[in-house]
Amino acid sequence: MSLKRHFANNLARAFTKLMGGEASAGILLIIVTALALTAANSPLAHDYHYLFHHELSWTPIAKLDSLHMWINDALMAIFFFVVGLEIKREILDGELSSAAKRRLPVLAAAAGMIAPALIYLAAAGSGQPMQRGWAIPAATDIAFAVGVLGLLGNRIPPSLRLFLLTVAIVDDLGAVVIIALFYTAQIKMMWGVGALILLAGLILANRRGVHHLWVYMLLGLGLWYCVLNTGIHATIAGVVLAFTIPLKPLYRGDSMLLRLEHALVPWNSYVIVPLFGFANAGVALSGIGLDGLLDPVPFGVALGLFIGKQIGIFAAIVIADRLGFAPRPAGASWVQLWGMAVLCGIGFTMSLFIGALAFPKYPLLIEEAKLGVLVGSLFSALLGYTILRFAKSPSPGAA
Template sequence: MQQRRRHLANRLASAMARALGGDAAAGVILILVALTAVLAANSPLAHAYHALFHDPLTGSPIPKLSTLHHWINDGLMAVFFFTVGLEIKRELLGGELSSPARRRLPVLAAAAGMAVPALVFLAVAGNAPDLQRGWAIPAATDIAFAVGVLALLGNRVPPSLRLFLLTVAIVDDLGAVAIIAVFYTAQIALGWLVASAAFLAGLVALGQLKTTRPLPYLLLAMAMWYCMLHSGVHATVAGVLAAFAIPLKTHDSGDSLLLRMEHALVPWNAYLIVPLFGFANAGVSLGGLGFAGLLAPLPLAIAAGLFVGKQAGIFGAILLAERTGFARLPEGASRLQLWGLALLCGIGFTMSLFIGALAFPAHPLLVEEAKLGVLAGSLASALLGFAVLRWAPRAR
């Protein structure tokens, strides 16, 4: 009996090690963070939870960032976007997006995976003018969540499928950044914007001078972020632009500043910034909503965009590429596995919550409804995507 218990304990420990190791760790942490936030927002701690993030801070050094929520969404998330920008540049110049043949399928799938969810959202939300600003909420994929779920499946999924998911998510992130910059920009303050451009030019000049120390880049990037914060363009865009100015080229010593920065920031992103953002933004109050609340136009449109639109757009693009010979499919992956991957792309947690807050800044109730739609659509996509990939036969 004791030996059997020991074997059971060993199996549980092995399962936990697999769940919390490698790529799965970030996804598991995000799942736990989202559950904790929802529980906190629907418990006796709800008032303390909302006060923690939304009550004014005493003595904030930047008046525009008057709450902890602002510091997380406009400050820490700029670091998240900076890391995303480093990854995008690396992939564009030397990775899976560096050649036209490699770019074709991920770019087509990502574009369809952003356009179709937006169309589904608009079709479901109807002609309500106060809801139309949310069209981009279901267009984004959460790379940490999706890759984490994929990692839980172990070797049941071919490596080419994981690589394809990463490249689609990278193109998706680039599209989301462009959407934020173009469609969710407030009134422009030209002087601040010109100052941002000047600091960006300074970053580019540092690269041309082959500066390898990170401190000058970081100082100019922080100055550009501060100016962007006051310019009307969302401050997180500064993170991506600054990342694009970091040189990737390997120097004579074999050192690359971009790779050093990316490797240093990825753990902070995965284990601090994104979970903290998730905890601050996923806490939706379910009191009085029930099933009828989920069927309200905004949550239903977002959930349908993520669950229906994402899989229809991405899987449809994959089938179209195969039929027309436009691009080669990932090696060793069956059609059923590709459908499961398209389902996982419907997990829109981090970026969707972020865009939801930008879409309805003056309507807290709509932001809460958007959170409900994001959580419902992401959960349905994760569960069905996991089930399909778990039971899909491996390609011959």
């Protein structure tokens, strides 16, 4: 009995330590993904889909007539708001605040978006509607990737983790631009004018040094509602609002941006993203089957994430270092940099989100895109972890 208790206590302590570290958000995403897949391929499948997709008997906003719409258009606006806060902080006072710091992460992120898109188009073909999925494998999921790094502990140098985070943040900015430019329906001008007026009010509040949170939240809510009705995806309003939040320190030494970011990151990591994952990762394999992975869309997405990401990012680092354009992260070996590039092929949240935008009229293609995202991300996580688990840091003075 004492042996069992001792084992149980050790297991509980290990689990608590694990969930208290930076790996916890990634582990939670793995759990909700498994639950979604299980629900979608079990006797609960009808209840699962009904929960998220049935028309609500009442909704305060007519366009959001299902729980799935509320999650993807409203809650995910908060997700994008936090992403925007992180991007602004990094650009003004972080790893993207100078040209020297920006060079390598921006180059690596750009190559890590272009290569997967090209591989997707080569695998899936350029015909309609398949070609609309070209951006699905372009984004890296920060929570999953950092979660895998957290499992590795001190086996990886701090510079590698910081570089991955920076690349992923630039990657997110690129995904936001792609959504705004390529996945926007016809814009309704009157709502667009309203959005511009509210944006002007937010910018004016920032320039005038207004530090009342309610002003930004009230104008931001109006901005989100206008954008929701323009035809531009409503989540873009979250990023735009974030860029107007003041970073200038208050008399207490902190700032509105930092306070909001610190307050919302846990909600993002442990509520919004897992809820989005559970609502969107449930792929009904009975309609596709694992052999369906060879269909153009899932094959292109999986190949883009698993092959395209590592080729684009690693090649960019090697070329930039060899040409003297930007040095590789200090203290990281080439094998470790390769493992980090492979991990960037984990494309869960943004990839699922873009997949839903790419094929709004083709439910089967959305499901196939989900399958490609899950398979490509799984292979990237397993290979990336294996490489980093056994890679050695360079010896001092090694080139």
